[in-house]
Amino acid sequence: MSVLPIVTLGDPRLRLKGQEVDSFAKYLHELLDDLTETMRDAPGVGLAAPQLGVALRACVVEVGGNLHELVNPRIVRSSGDDRDLEGCLSLPGFVAYVTRREKVWLAAQNRHGRKIKLAGSGLLGRAMQHELDHLEGKLYIDYLDSMDELIPVGAGEGGEAGSEELATPLA
Numbered sequence: 001m002s003v004l005p006i007v008t009l010g011d012p013r014l015r016l017k018g019q020e021v022d023s024f025a026k027y028l029h030e031l032l033d034d035l036t037e038t039m040r041d042a043p044g045v046g047l048a049a050p051q052l053g054v055a056l057r058a059c060v061v062e063v064g065g066n067l068h069e070l071v072n073p074r075i076v077r078s079s080g081d082d083r084d085l086e087g088c089l090s091l092p093g094f095v096a097y098v099t100r101r102e103k104v105w106l107a108a109q110n111r112h113g114r115k116i117k118l119a120g121s122g123l124l125g126r127a128m129q130h131e132l133d134h135l136e137g138k139l140y141i142d143y144l145d146s147m148d149e150l151i152p153v154g155a156g157e158g159g160e161a162g163s164e165e166l167a168t169p170l171a
């Protein structure tokens with residue numbers, strides 16, 4: 001397991017569409033382990049393979065102490081709408097309000113290729129949708145009408161929104 005550098009906005013690898021995983025062996029297991037370790041080190045609530053420069057449909061989500069490894073995930077059902085702040089480890093220093101589905105149901109595979117199902121709402125549901133977007137080369141800023149909607153956070157100039165950063169999950 002390794003903490004690896006996270007690809008950031010401007011790197012074309014972030015925009016590649018992930019390929020379907022068809023080998024559930026050592027390479028995938030090491031990728032999933034690296035995703036988890038890098039996500040926890042950041043820290044964040046999710047991380048997708050394209051954020052490590054790997055164009056495969058694999059990601060991890062960890063909310064409330066529950067780690068989910070999702071391979072070839074797809075949304076099979078969704079309900080409601082939920083608008084909340086969201087941030088991305090590939091766009092450090094900013095968050096924005098994004099409208100997502102309130103609840104989603106996924107079908108995916110685990111690291112051994114077995115079919116799994118996962119439903120999530122609130123933060124888990126948001127993180128799942130955020131990671132699935134990464135597998136399509138999509139970022140949350142794609143939902144914004146203008147980059148003016150980005151809210152700066154952290155210890156940059158001013159840093160007045162620092163408390164918001166703590167409350168906003170990054171994935």
Ligand code: CO
Nearest residue numbers: 088089090171
């Ligand atoms: Co992200």
